Amino acid sequence: xxxxxxxxxxxxxxxxxxxxxxxxxxxxxxxxxxxxxxxxxxxxxxxxxxxxxxxxxxxxxxxxxxxxxxxxxxxxxxxxxxxxxxxxxxxxxxxxxxxxxxxxxxxxxxxxxxxxxxxxxxxxxxxxxxxxxxxxxxxxxxxxxxxxxxxxxxxxxxxxxxxxxxxxxxxxxxxxxxxxxxxxxxxxxxxxxxxxxxxxxxxxxxxxxxxxxxxxxxxxxxxxxxxxxxxxxxxxxxxxxxxxxxxxxxxxxxxxxxxxxxxxxxxxxxxxxxxxxxxxxxxxxxxxxxxxxx
Amino acid sequence: xxxxxxxxxxxxxxxxxxxxxxxxxxxxxxxxxxxxxxxxxxxxxxxxxxxxxxxxxxxxxxxxxxxxxxxxxxxxxxxxxxxxxxxxxxxxxxxxxxxxxxxxxxxxxxxxxxxxxxxxxxxxxxxxxxxxxxxxxxxxxxxxxxxxxxxxxxxxxxxxxxxxxxxxxxxxxxxxxxxxxxxxxxxxxxxxxxxxxxxxxxxxxxxxxxxxxxxxxxxxxxxxxxxxxxxxxxxxxxxxxxxxxxxxxxxxxxxxxxxxxxxxxxxxxxxx
Numbered sequence: 069x070x071x072x073x074x075x076x077x078x079x080x081x082x083x084x085x086x087x088x089x090x091x092x093x094x095x096x097x098x099x100x101x102x103x104x105x106x107x108x109x110x111x112x113x114x115x116x117x118x119x120x121x122x123x124x125x126x127x128x129x130x131x132x133x134x135x136x137x138x139x140x141x142x143x144x145x146x147x148x149x150x151x152x153x154x155x156x157x158x159x160x161x162x163x164x165x166x167x168x169x170x171x172x173x174x175x176x177x178x179x180x181x182x183x184x185x186x187x188x189x190x191x192x193x194x195x196x197x198x199x200x201x202x203x204x205x206x207x208x209x210x211x212x213x214x215x216x217x218x219x220x221x222x223x224x225x226x227x228x229x230x231x232x233x234x235x236x237x238x239x240x241x242x243x244x245x246x247x248x249x250x251x252x253x254x255x256x257x258x259x260x261x262x263x264x265x266x267x268x269x270x271x272x273x274x275x276x277x278x279x280x281x282x283x284x285x286x287x288x289x290x291x292x293x294x295x296x297x298x299x300x301x302x303x304x305x306x307x308x309x310x311x312x313x314x315x316x317x318x319x320x321x322x323x324x325x326x327x328x329x330x331x332x333x334x335x336x337x338x339x340x341x342x343x344x345x346x347x348x349x350x351x352x353x354x355x356x357x358x359x360x361x362x
Numbered sequence: 363x364x365x366x367x368x369x370x371x372x373x374x375x376x377x378x379x380x381x382x383x384x385x386x387x388x389x390x391x392x393x394x395x396x397x398x399x400x401x402x403x404x405x406x407x408x409x410x411x412x413x414x415x416x417x418x419x420x421x422x423x424x425x426x427x428x429x430x431x432x433x434x435x436x437x438x439x440x441x442x443x444x445x446x447x448x449x450x451x452x453x454x455x456x457x458x459x460x461x462x463x464x465x466x467x468x469x470x471x472x473x474x475x476x477x478x479x480x481x482x483x484x485x486x487x488x489x490x491x492x493x494x495x496x497x498x499x500x501x502x503x504x505x506x507x508x509x510x511x512x513x514x515x516x517x518x519x520x521x522x523x524x525x526x527x528x529x530x531x532x533x534x535x536x537x538x539x540x541x542x543x544x545x546x547x548x549x550x551x552x553x554x555x556x557x558x559x560x561x562x563x564x565x566x567x568x569x570x571x572x573x574x575x576x577x578x579x580x581x582x583x584x585x586x587x588x589x590x591x592x593x594x595x596x597x598x599x600x601x602x603x604x605x606x607x608x609x610x611x612x613x614x615x616x617x618x619x620x621x622x623x624x625x626x627x628x629x630x631x632x633x634x
Contacts, residue, residue: 080538081461088452088508089467095486095505096474102485113488159379167370175621176380179387181628182617184567186585187610190592191386194393194599202389202406234386239628246629295480298569302589316480324574329484336481343478 106333113329124334134335136310137318140225141342144314145293147229148236153285155233156240157278161270163241164248174245181238189302192231193218218304221311228312232299236292240285247281248274276359283354290346294339315339390610394418394603401599417604424601425594427608429580430587434566437502437583441565442558444507449557450550452508453516454542458528468517471510480570487574501575502583506565512557515631519553520546556627563624566613584609 107124111117128134163173180188195203196217207213217227251274259269275282297316300306306313306321315335323332365371393401397414400407421427455461456468479486486505487496495501523546531541547554572586579590588609595601617624 077459078461081455081459081464084451084455084459084538085461085467087448088471088513091448091504091508092471092474092510094489096482096510097470099482099485099489100474100477102488103482106484113484113491162372162375162379165370165372167372169373169376173376173380175618176383178621178625179614179617180383182563182613182624183387183610184569184585184588184613186567186569186588187606188386190588190602190606191390193592194603195386195389197599200402200404200406200599202385205404205406234383237383242625242628245625291478295478297480301569301573302592319480320570320574323484323487329488333484336484340477340481343481344476347476 103333103336106330107337109330109333111329111333112327113323114327117330120330124331127331128334128338133310133313134318137313137315137335138338138342140312141294141296141314141316144225144229144296145290145346147226148232148293148296149286149289151229152233152236152240152289153282156237156285157244157282159237160241160244160248161274164245177241178238180235181242183235185235185298186302188231188235189299192227192234192299193303196227196231219308221307221309224304224308224311228296228300228303231303232293232296235299236289240289243281243285244278247278251277279354279358280360283350283358286354287347287350290350291343294343294346315342390603390606393599394607396600398598398600414600417600418608421591421601421605421608425587425591425605426579427584427587427605430582430584430609431612433499433581434583434585436499437506438562438565440503441506442561444503445509445512445557445561446554448508449512449516450542450547450554452513454520454538454546456513456517457520458525459538471513475510475514483571483574490575496575497577497581499581502572505571506561509561511631512561515557516550516553519550523549552626555623556630559620559624559627560631563613 106117108119108121109117109124110120159177163170163177183191195201196215198204198214198216198219201217203217204214207215215223218224255273255277256269259273264272295316296314297320300312300314300317301320304312306317316339319332319335319339322328322335392408392410394417395413395415396407396410396417400410400414456464490496490501490505493504495504527545527549528541531545536544567585568583569585569589572583573589576582576586579587582590588606591605592602595605
């Protein structure tokens, strides 16, 4: 028999979670199942959808733009993740010292974190403008360029990488600086006393101790990179010649520009599968190497 | 060999990096006070003829920025308030109360974190459409009133609090809600601040969802309005940069003033 107190706990427990459960049920859980169903439909977002079986997936396999979008997404991710995670670790090591102007340096590195993706895109459109942009001016000073950047199909994707690394680096640095705070001074000193050089101390003491942060940042940056959209929408719109059409951009344009929502849902399912495989693989590989303190 | 200079060698690396990080924003500011011919000059004009402030009123009048700010403010503050209230309630129930189906429900909520928004945005659009909310601010607010991330964050924090205090308050006849409001929440300010700051930053800067669900300028947020503004003034860089400065300035000022709290909040989302 359930006591009255326990019964009232069931009721009040459910009352406490009800608003959250309802909202997440409608906007979080329901769309997961619906997205899967949509991928087997012909749906233009307005009229009654019709069932088409696996046709969307068959079309997908033979769609050259879709294949390109997968390639671009993977190339982008393979560049963005090491550059932003590796770069931010180096930068955090530099910043992790009591030196003059430390506050200024940190602010300079953190500021892009608060800069919206749209504003970032707008600024880089101007910096990287081929004719009047300051980037070509500065590179010209060291006898490089001029480059077409966003307007050159061979450079556009790399320009997007550079822009987004600028925008996201600060967040990674924040996470690494917090992790470096947790590295005990005594351990570093002990390594020095044992005759370890700077590199050996970093390699065998500091790096293992911040490895949970590294794993988190790799997984987090990968998920973000696979979903890159805003900065591309504002700068290249997937062009020129589809050179920056990544999966989410293709998904967006299929669903909301051409109203092929069923087809777009099939793209979304492939994106989901890729995201899941990448994150699980990283967590599995990472957890065997990551050092979680005692 | 000893380092020969009277300052740390770190400055030699950090100075150029800081310059590189600030260059895009500095260049935006510089262009925003140039005249149009100055901006269309190569090599670029590094010292403008004067402060051409006129770009700012021009930009302000070229698009309803006031409206964009009001819309973003309404949407962002609603999302922050909703998250604080609903995530506190749910987080507390998951942390401290025993009720039928609790663990299954908690796992289901967490599972949604594994699915990227881009995967579910089409059905979410259809749901919002069926509710008749397309092209209205509630379409931006309602789906963002509560996040699994916030519930998880607060639940984890509540579990670290000493349970004795809550039990004592219960003995004194305090209800569950009373315990939450009078005992737990006052002790949870760091976690609540983190949730508020992160929600504020995410919602204010969100672009993809407003892009899909809002179709008229009047309902646009700052980010959406800024993108439309660019579309309407393609190569008028002085006007675009002035508009960009106006759109960015409030968030950057808040960020610089409250840098310590922003940094702590973002760091704690990364390490928990």
